[in-house]
Amino acid sequence: MPNVTACGKTFECDRGANLRRVLLEQGIDLYNGKASVINCRGIGTCGTCAVRVEGEVSESNWRDRTRRSLPPHDASRDLRLSCQTQVLGDVRVTKFDGFWGQGDRRVWTPDGTAPDR
Template sequence: MPQVVAQGKLIECESQANLRKVLLDHDVDLYNSGSRVINCRGLGSCGTCAVKVEGEVSAANWRDQTRRSLPPHSPTSELRLACQTQILGDVKVTKFDGFWGQGSQIVWTPEV
C-alpha cells in the first residue's frame, strides 16, 4: 500500500486513491484561510488544493494542466492539484501559503 506523508502524518492508502480525499479524510489542512469554505469541492476548477507532491502520482490531466496555466498559478511551477492527482506509490506533500496555495512560504511540510 502506498504511504502519504503530509503535515507530520503518515497515511496508508490504496493505490490510485485521490490525493485530496486521502488528505481530507485524515484531517490534513489542505486549504488555506477562506479557501476552506470557498473551493470547488474537487472539480479541478478553483486551484485552491495546489500542493507540491514528491513521489509516484498520476500524470497531470487536462483539468490540472488547464487550471495551473491560469493566474495566480503557473504551468511551470512544481505544484499539482490534489483533487486531480491519483496516488500510485509513496508520496510526500508540502503546502504553500496564498489563497490558492501558490505562495512562496511553506505552510506545512511532510514532516512535523
C-alpha cells in the same frame, strides 16, 4: 499500499486513491484561509488545493494543467491539484501559502514543519 506523508503524519491509502480525499480524511488542513469554505469541492476548477507532491502519482490531466496555467498559478511551478491527482506509490506532500496555495512560503511540509514561516 502506498504511504502518504503530509503535515507530520504518515498513513496508508489505496493505490489510485484521490490525494485530496486522502488528505481531508486524515484531517489535514489542505486549504488556506477562506479557501476551506470557497472551493470547487474537487472538480478541478478553483486551484485552491494545489500542493507539491514528491513521489509516484498519476500524470497531470487536462484540468490540472489548465487550471495551473491560469493566474495566480504559474504552470512552470512543480505544483499539482490534489483533487486531480491519484496516489500510485509513496508520496510526500508540501502545502504553500496564498489563497490558492500558489505562494512561496511553506505552510506545512511532509514532516509537519513550516520552516518558511
